Amino acid sequence: MLKYAVSLSGIMAAIWLLLSGQLTHAILVPLGVASVALTVYLAYRMRILDREGLPIHLLIPILKYLPWLLMEVVKANLVVARHIVLGRKSLSPRICRLDTTQETDLGRVFLANSITLTPGTVTVYVREKEVWFYALTEELEQGVLSGEMDRRVTRLEGEP
Helix, strand or coil, rough: CCHHHHHHHHHHHHHHHHCCCCCCCHHHHHHHHHHHHHHHHHHHHHHCCCCCCHHHHHHHHHHHHHHHHHHHHHHHHHHHHHHHHHHHHCCCEEEEEECCCCCHHEEEEEEHHHHHCCCEEEEEEEEECEEEEEEEEHHHHHHHHHHHHHHHHHHHHCCC
């Protein structure tokens, strides 16, 4: 618990310093310290100061995942652009169901957000072991249903 409190304090202090730019102001610095301390205390009292609430263990794996996700976004952008040029008749919108392998809520959130970030697809419903999403075309549907994104997010998630 102490590890997460210290990490959260450091991250929040760094963000506060970057956004305020104040390091010597006589009133703002103590107020910034007080706001960081109060926020960490409230997170502790709400029992959200844990592995999922502050996923510092994902810093390295996310650096491997984001370039892959960026490439998927670019590919999906090209597919959507092609269908814009081809016109409305080339679209075949559908609601699809994907069985998932994530063990944690954080993993399911990563998967749902990754689907939504990919152009032409939007997550509409998330359950324990499934995600429902909207796909603009069959090609985009098959891209998600291939399971590659699910596998990568499960790998990113690591041990629960």
